[in-house]
Amino acid sequence: MSIKLEHLNYVYSAGTAYEKQALKDVCLEIPHGEFVGIIGHTGSGKSTLIQHLNGLVKATSGALYYDGKNIYEPGYNMRELRNQVGLVFQYPEHQLFEVDVMSDVCFGPKNQGLNPDQCMECALEALKLVGLKEKYYNSSPFELSGGQKRRVAIAGVLAMHPKVLVLDEPTAGLDPKGRDDILDQIAYLHTQRDMTVILVSHSMEDIARYADRIIVMNKGEVMYNDCPRKVFEHYRELEQVGLAAPQVTYIMHDLKEQGFAVEPNVTTVEEA
Ligand code: ADP
Numbered sequence: 001m002s003i004k005l006e007h008l009n010y011v012y013s014a015g016t017a018y019e020k021q022a023l024k025d026v027c028l029e030i031p032h033g034e035f036v037g038i039i040g041h042t043g044s045g046k047s048t049l050i051q052h053l054n055g056l057v058k059a060t061s062g063a064l065y066y067d068g069k070n071i072y073e074p075g076y077n078m079r080e081l082r083n084q085v086g087l088v089f090q091y092p093e094h095q096l097f098e099v100d101v102m103s104d105v106c107f108g109p110k111n112q113g114l115n116p117d118q119c120m121e122c123a124l125e126a127l128k129l130v131g132l133k134e135k136y137y138n139s140s141p142f143e144l145s146g147g148q149k150r151r152v153a154i155a156g157v158l159a160m161h162p163k164v165l166v167l168d169e170p171t172a173g174l175d176p177k178g179r180d181d182i183l184d185q186i187a188y189l190h191t192q193r194d195m196t197v198i199l200v201s202h203s204m205e206d207i208a209r210y211a212d213r214i215i216v217m218n219k220g221e222v223m224y225n226d227c228p229r230k231v232f233e234h235y236r237e238l239e240q241v242g243l244a245a246p247q248v249t250y251i252m253h254d255l256k257e258q259g260f261a262v263e264p265n266v267t268t269v270e271e272a
Contacts, residue, residue: 001067001084001196003030003053008062010048022048024220026062030198032163035190037207039243040217046200047090049217050166053198054085059182083112086162090169092153098139101127101152104141108160119159126159127152129192130246131185147178151185158189164188166195171206178214183210204243208232216243 005139010023030036040046050062051057057070057076063176064071066081089095098104106116106124114122127137130151136144141152150170157165167186171179187210190197201207207214216224218241224231231238238244 001032002065003164003196004028004065005052006054006063006065007058008064010045010052010057011060012048014060022220023052023059026220028215028222028224028225032196033194035187035197036199036212037213038217039202039204039207039210039214040196041202041242044217045220046083046202046217047168050087050168050198050200053166054082054087056087083160084162085164085166086157086160087172088154088157088167090172092156092170093141093146093149095228096149096153096156099140100138101132101141101144102137104152105159106153108156112160115188116150122159122264123155126155128154129158129189131188132269145178147181150174150178151181154182154186156195159258162195164198166198166200169202170199170202171201171203179206186210204238215245 005026005028008023008026009021012018012020012022023027026045026049029176038049047058052059057071066085068172071075071078071081096104096184098107100121102120105126107117109119109122110116127134132148132151132155136148141149144152153169154167165200171182186197186199186201189195190210199211208228212230214224215222215225215229216231216238221239223241224234
């Protein structure tokens, strides 16, 4: 399920005093199965961009092709698109509202029209994938830690079997251990499911560890769109826009490309 954006522009509050062009002539192609990192400062257009990917926001101009079909063509099945492109918003735990974890994760499959047994099956698989211990399945989401809540929220999207998983700053507000756990878990998910992963972050360190490709956004435009090694070659320009990462990040990535074992150890991902 490839995604292609052609000369996409998006303007907030067009024609008013608050008019703001958030995306400028964005052209991108994301093949199925890639792990893509989108990085940029606050306000660079990352959130606006990803909200286009499942049709939540409609471009002011330009085209977006999903699996070869322009989603802006009349009659396009937006509902199906939303089933296929799962979006995990920033602080997704704010959207947990059911009485227990299991009901929360079943919510999406239920909306897709699955029967209770099928919903349960999808939810169980998703909760296992995100590494939440079984003893929490009947807990209220509000009794869980920040990292656990986030896992439940991600499971809620995974339970709908998306072909593309988009995560907006999934580590925001977590402590360093929680951050590493969630990122390792996302990398693990990518290996377990035939799924494109699009991870948004403002941290080059986070992105560089996992992404096959990095898209650097700056003031609404795509500044770079390449494999990490090629993007890192522009470290001076990245530094100038405040997106430098410690040298060790680049070295780690080079080692990985040369075949050294610097992959996350998924056995540490399981919650203690
Ligand atoms: P990022 O996710 O990289 O922080 P955003 O996509 O949220 O960037 O924002 C891009 C630009 O659009 C920013 O200048 C922001 O102020 C502006 N913007 C975002 N949301 C709105 C909105 N609802 N109304 C007006 N301007 C907005």
